[in-house]
Amino acid sequence: MTDISDAFVTALQLLISFDRDLVQIVGLSLQVSLSAVGLAVLIGLPLGAALALFKFPGRDALIVTLNALMGLPPVVVGLVVYLMLSRAGPLGVFGLLFTPTAMIIAQAILVTPIIAALTRQVVADLWVEYSEQMRSLGAGPLKAIPALLFDARFTLVTAVLAGFGRASAEVGAVMIVGGNIDHVTRVMTTTIALEVSKGDLALALGLGIILISLSLAINAATHAVKLRAEAAWV
Amino acid sequence: MGVSTAQARPHANTAPAPSAAILPLALSAVSYEAGGQRLISDISFTLKAGPRTVIMGPNGAGKSLLLRLCHGLLTPTAGTVRWQGPAAHPARHQAMVFQRPVLMRRTVAANIAYALKLRSVPRARRARIIENALSRTGLARFADKPARLLSGGEQQKLALARAWATRPEVLFLDEPTASLDPAATHAVESIIQTMHDEGTHIIMVTHDIGQAKRLADEVLFLHKGHLMEHTAADTFFSAPESGEAAAFLKGELRW
Numbered sequence: 001m002t003d004i005s006d007a008f009v010t011a012l013q014l015l016i017s018f019d020r021d022l023v024q025i026v027g028l029s030l031q032v033s034l035s036a037v038g039l040a041v042l043i044g045l046p047l048g049a050a051l052a053l054f055k056f057p058g059r060d061a062l063i064v065t066l067n068a069l070m071g072l073p074p075v076v077v078g079l080v081v082y083l084m085l086s087r088a089g090p091l092g093v094f095g096l097l098f099t100p101t102a103m104i105i106a107q108a109i110l111v112t113p114i115i116a117a118l119t120r121q122v123v124a125d126l127w128v129e130y131s132e133q134m135r136s137l138g139a140g141p142l143k144a145i146p147a148l149l150f151d152a153r154f155t156l157v158t159a160v161l162a163g164f165g166r167a168s169a170e171v172g173a174v175m176i177v178g179g180n181i182d183h184v185t186r187v188m189t190t191t192i193a194l195e196v197s198k199g200d201l202a203l204a205l206g207l208g209i210i211l212i213s214l215s216l217a218i219n220a221a222t223h224a225v226k227l228r229a230e231a232a233w234v
Numbered sequence: 235m236g237v238s239t240a241q242a243r244p245h246a247n248t249a250p251a252p253s254a255a256i257l258p259l260a261l262s263a264v265s266y267e268a269g270g271q272r273l274i275s276d277i278s279f280t281l282k283a284g285p286r287t288v289i290m291g292p293n294g295a296g297k298s299l300l301l302r303l304c305h306g307l308l309t310p311t312a313g314t315v316r317w318q319g320p321a322a323h324p325a326r327h328q329a330m331v332f333q334r335p336v337l338m339r340r341t342v343a344a345n346i347a348y349a350l351k352l353r354s355v356p357r358a359r360r361a362r363i364i365e366n367a368l369s370r371t372g373l374a375r376f377a378d379k380p381a382r383l384l385s386g387g388e389q390q391k392l393a394l395a396r397a398w399a400t401r402p403e404v405l406f407l408d409e410p411t412a413s414l415d416p417a418a419t420h421a422v423e424s425i426i427q428t429m430h431d432e433g434t435h436i437i438m439v440t441h442d443i444g445q446a447k448r449l450a451d452e453v454l455f456l457h458k459g460h461l462m463e464h465t466a467a468d469t470f471f472s473a474p475e476s477g478e479a480a481a482f483l484k485g486e487l488r489w
Contacts (some may be wrong), residue, residue: 132307133336137400138325138352147348151339233339234379 007205014206021183026210029187032100032174033167036107037115040163044112045149045156048119053127053141053148054093069113074106078176081106085177098179103187106173111163118159122152154230161222168215256327256403257283257435259304266299273299275459286436287453288467290443292451292487295456296354297439298333298408304437305330305406320413328352329397330406333413335389337381342373342392345381351394367399371425387418394425405429407438411445423449436466443483455479457487 051063083089085097085105096102126148127141134144149156157176171189178185180194188211195204261279266274274296282288289297302308303315306325317324338345346364368374371391371402376384381392392408397405407426411419426449430436440446446453450467455476462476474480481487 130336130338131333132302132330135307136305136328136330137349143352147338153339233382 004205006202007209009206010202011206011209015210016233017230022207022210024183024187025188025207026190026214028100028185029168029189029211030214032103032187033164035104036111036167037160037164039104039108040111040115040167041160044110044115044159044163045119046145047112047122047151048116048121051116051120052124053080053145066113066117066120070117072110072113074110074170074172075176077109078106078173081109081173081177097177098181098185100178100185102177103174103185106177107167109175110170111167114166115159115163118162119149119152119156122155122159122222123148126152154226154233157222157226161219164218165215168211247331252472255283256317256321256324257281258318259404260314260316260318261304262314262317263318264303264310266296266303266308267311273459274303274310277459277461278313279454279461279464281435281437283435286430286449287438287452287454288446288450289439289454290438290441290482291456291462292441292447292482294458296459297441297456300454300456301330301406301408301437301439306373326402328406329400329402329404330408331390331393331410332396333409335385335393337389337392339382340380341378342368342381342384343377345392346396346399349400353400356471367395370428371395371398372421385418387414387421390418390422391425394422394429398425398429402434404435404437407436409439409441411440411442419445455482457482 019154051059051066081102082097084091085094085102086092087097096105115167123145126150127144130144130148130151134147139147169189171193174180174185174187175193178187180186180190186194188207192207192211195201195207235325243324258306262278263281264274264277265272277300289300291297303310305328306315307330321327332441338348340348343364346367350360350363351357364377365374368377369395373388373391373395376388376392381389384392394410405426410426411422414422423434423445425434426438436449438449440449449468450470453463453464453465453470454461455465455470455474457476458476462478463470463474465475470479471483474483478487
């Protein structure tokens with residue numbers, strides 16, 4: 001109980017004092033996770049929509065694989081990205097290992113299957129409703145993709161939020177490819193892991209509370225906007 | 235923007251008129267099977283420009299299927315559907331309005347804009363075409379309203395306005411008033427009549443005998459996937475050739 005009450009006090013102190021290290025850690029966490037989600041959106045939305053609308057050999061296998069990839073273990077992704085970016089790896093020449101860019105790449109790999117798989121389902125459902133009308137208007141599947149993604153925008157927000165949740169909460173991948181270097185690649189989750197290993201449970205819990213609060217605030221704000229928009233657009 | 239101005243120059247602000255005709259439409263021995271069942275059997279007919287065609291028949295006769303086969307939304311499992319006019323892309327000269335209007339999650343005006351974009355109407359011309367189509371269907375005041383917030387009748391009028399804006403040579407209608415009240419039905423029928431008067435060939439499915447009498451010039455009567463009659467409307471309603479059609483008109487046909 002002491003740890004928990006200490007944690008709240010610590011979290012409050014960190015927030016009130018506007019601790020510079022904390023601001024940097026939170027800022028980098030948001031930068032990495034939001035960038036990864038942005039990258040995953042650029043890949044996952046069209047990929048999911050294409051899987052929903054086009055029929056081709058191996059499509060079902062690809063859908064099953066994509067669904068399975070939603071549960072990718074972060075440490076495995078971290079390890080693979082590490083091997084790719086390490087000096088001896090095929091992408092080692094870019095010198096990205098232990099940089100925020102490497103963390104973004106790893107998180108994008110984790111998030112893309114989530115956004116693509118959920119998008120596939122949403123677009124497939126919408127296509128059932130729109131298919132005849134759109135084909136009548138002259139839009140085949142390829143032309144229909146942008147319109148379907150636009151019309152599914154409110155539902156797809158949930159997919160993007162799920163992706164953000166995955167990115168902001170994971171620790172294994174960013175720990176391996178980022179290295180948890182102070183002031184360079186240290187984010188909230190890796191800091192929590194570090195503080196636990198050092199025995200500073202109050203600080204770790206305090207950071208955890210901030211992380212959860214941030215996630216809650218982003219989700220609440222998005223949900224409120226989504227509700228208002230859905231009410232206006234049906 | 236005014237209705238009277240638009241009505242005085244009916245084609246002034248619509249999309250470019252088709253440069254070539256697609257009619258006549260010829261179906262030759264068309265059949266359609268699904269799930270091991272033959273739903274359309276060996277249907278042949280030719281529709282020429284001019285008369286309004288109404289497809290009638292009891293539930294399950296294959297009316298909507300036949301409409302989709304004609305429009306190209308379904309491919310026949312046997313036989314051919316051929317547009318005999320010189321146009322290279324017949325699909326671009328057709329439009330279809332469904333029983334339940336499918337409207338996109340955007341404004342009333344944007345729904346029409348999307349159809350015009352797909353028909354490659356230049357962006358600069360779209361606003362006037364949209365304004366005209368909405369004005370003539372009585373929807374001008376709803377231009378910026380989300381389409382799905384319109385009433386059922388207004389939604390169907392928007393579906394017609396969208397079709398109208400693309401200036402189709404042939405308009406397919408699949409029971410467009412089936413779920414509308416009498417006032418909305420009247421409004422929709424007026425729009426259909428105006429489109430016909432302006433040269434659009436109407437091909438409509440209905441099992442509302444009163445509506446068919448008001449709108450049909452010729453009738454295709456289907457029963458259990460077979461074409462039983464293709465006759466002038468007057469003849470069909472006064473002296474149907476087949477026993478099935480006679481029974482249907484009396485409300486005695488079992489399906």
